[in-house]
Amino acid sequence: MNIDFTKMNGLIPAIVQDALSGKVLMQGYMNEEALAKTQDTGMVTFFSRSKERLWTKGETSGNFLEAVSIAGDCDGDSILIKANPKGPVCHTGADTCWNEVNSSKTVFIDQLRAIIKDRKNNPSDQSYTASLFAKGINKIAQKVGEEAVEIVIEAKDDNKELFLGEAADLLFHYLVLLEAKGYELDEVMEVLIQRHQK
Numbered sequence: 001m002n003i004d005f006t007k008m009n010g011l012i013p014a015i016v017q018d019a020l021s022g023k024v025l026m027q028g029y030m031n032e033e034a035l036a037k038t039q040d041t042g043m044v045t046f047f048s049r050s051k052e053r054l055w056t057k058g059e060t061s062g063n064f065l066e067a068v069s070i071a072g073d074c075d076g077d078s079i080l081i082k083a084n085p086k087g088p089v090c091h092t093g094a095d096t097c098w099n100e101v102n103s104s105k106t107v108f109i110d111q112l113r114a115i116i117k118d119r120k121n122n123p124s125d126q127s128y129t130a131s132l133f134a135k136g137i138n139k140i141a142q143k144v145g146e147e148a149v150e151i152v153i154e155a156k157d158d159n160k161e162l163f164l165g166e167a168a169d170l171l172f173h174y175l176v177l178l179e180a181k182g183y184e185l186d187e188v189m190e191v192l193i194q195r196h197q198k
Contacts, residue, residue, distance in 0.1 A: 004076040005032050011047060012077055016057075016089070019068040019082040022107040025089040026097040028057070030079060035070075042067050044083055063087030109185070112172070116179050132176055140180045144173045 005012060011029040018025055028046035030038070034054055037045040041056075044065035048055040058064030065083040072079055085102070088095055095102035116129055123130035132140050147170040154163040178185060 001070065001072045002076045003032075003035065003072050003079065007077045011049070012079060014044075014046065014079040014081055016044060016065055016081045016083050018102055018107075019084055020108050021102055021104045023096060023100060023102045023104070024098070025065070025083070025085060025095075025102065026057075035079070038067055038081070039070065044081055057089075058086065061087070061091075063089065065089070109171075109175070113175055113179070113185060116175055120179055129176060132173075133180060137177075137180050140173070140177050144170070144177050147173050 003012060010031050012031075013027055014030045014034075015027050016025045017023065028044075029049060030045075031047045034045045034047045037043075037054060037056070043056050043058070044067050045054055045056040047053070056064070064086045065081075066086065068082045068084060070079060070081050085095075089102075090097045090099070092099070094100070119127050119129035120133050123133065132143065147166065151163070151166040151170050154166045157163070175185065178188070
């Protein structure tokens, strides 16, 4: 990561994004020392322009930002930090500094898709997902059918935990089936987008 701290008198913008939801949480400024401390401790640390010192987010509130990844932009004059927030991010108590709700976890589907693809391309004997790919498309499709029946059965009862468990099983096996067929979830989304526009 080549960051040019000279462009803005030693400070560069640091944008923090939720690692699971993808929601932009806040923006602060970092100098070289703040970046180094973030990398060393795993806790997002900024340079406070008002206090004129390093400031670790959450040092007074306890609402820390645990850094997951740090990347510089193409010009080397800003940073994108993906983090796990430990509570509200804004000093007002809001989830984000733009007063947005940050509750969606659907971006995790993309992480799960990447794991499924990896299990297909780099199988191991210990992986359940790899074992599904080894059994072939018919077994995978059968598993999706079984999970669909199980969620229908659970839908007729009133047990939230069992229903959500079956929903998770169905979604997981559906993603495996898409990967086995060589299709992307984005292609399915495109079908839905096209239908929505009609």
